[in-house]
Amino acid sequence: MTSERGNQTPHMDAEKAQVLFEHGAMFLLLNFPEGSEFGIDNYSWTVGPNFRGIKMIPPGIHFIFYSSVNSDHQAGPRSGFFYNFASKEIVVKKWSVQMEEIQMDEVSEAEMEKFHDNKQEMDKYLGPYPYERYKQWVSLSNHITDTTLRVLQPDCGFIYSVAQFESEGSTSQSRQASAVEKSKEASTESSSSSPQKPELPHLKQVIGTNIKYSVVPKQRYPPGSSPSEITKYSMDSSYVLSLLLTERYNKDIDSILGEVQFAFLCFLLGQNYESFEQWKKLVHLLCTSEEAIMKNPKVYQDFISLLHFQVREIPSDFFVDIVTSNNFLTVTLHELFQNLEGDGVDSKLQKKGHSFRKHLTEKFNWDFTSEPDDFAPVVVDT
Known part of the structure; x- marks a missing residue:
């Protein structure tokens, strides 16, 4: 393998490598074209002629992505999928030259038995999981669960960067x-x-290729609301958030953090622009739900941590060209920080908010002390 982003995986002591080899999972990809891009989580390579997959994958949810080259050495659009690996699991997939994508069909039991028996022999054809980046991956995906994947992943199983x-x-x-x-x-x-x-x-x-994202309700206030309630919920998105959680996640507010991470990773790694739009909608919804902030301090502490790690991972050119366009993030976070100053907000949550605001101000010179320009509206349709 040739590293395409970051440095090569550093040398790991033999004892730790053996433990990871024995207990980690394997992803075998047969017949993948030489010179193509292959990645797992936040690391990718340009593969050589002997590439057969990845070994020593820590158990849990991971994102596998790829961009193949054709006979003319032209790179295709990126595709990917999430998978929850079990300890010692071996997952075998084959590359379809005709379809130019990974075949999701199951491998026969006889073939699987052969791969298990020849695990040691396969070692030299497998790249090691970039373990030095595992903590980063966990910080970006720790709220994604099997339920998240079941609810959101397309029926076809793939996340496409280009609509099919x-x-x-x-x-x-x-x-x-x-x-x-x-x-x-x-x-x-x-x-x-x-x-x-x-x-x-x-x-x-194509049917089954769309990501099944939550739809943010248009109704902003409860039926039969008084004028004062209409005014309140026109500014406070808590009722909209409550509707979404009831319709999609059985009122479990923790679940929406998984969708925020899912959308962010599909954009950052899967290069799916629809996912960026969904991420913006959900971030805006959470930041502007004043009532929910007071009722769910632990969830919002986790939300701030989530945003901290996401902001850290976004490439600088994305900030210039996309994230800060129309002042989306600065305006939305300004509303979050304003809501954190309200009466009745948990003191630990307020402290975490202050720390996050200070970090953003020092790193990006973002100003959260003055009111946003009236002519810089939040460009999110809810």
């Missing part, structure tokens, strides 16, 4: 109706001097 479209199917009736319509259009156009426009194919997103 296909031509709409047609029937004899639809073709007949289309022919009649074209005949009318041709008759009309023949009497005019305007050139005929080329017909474009009708495309639709």
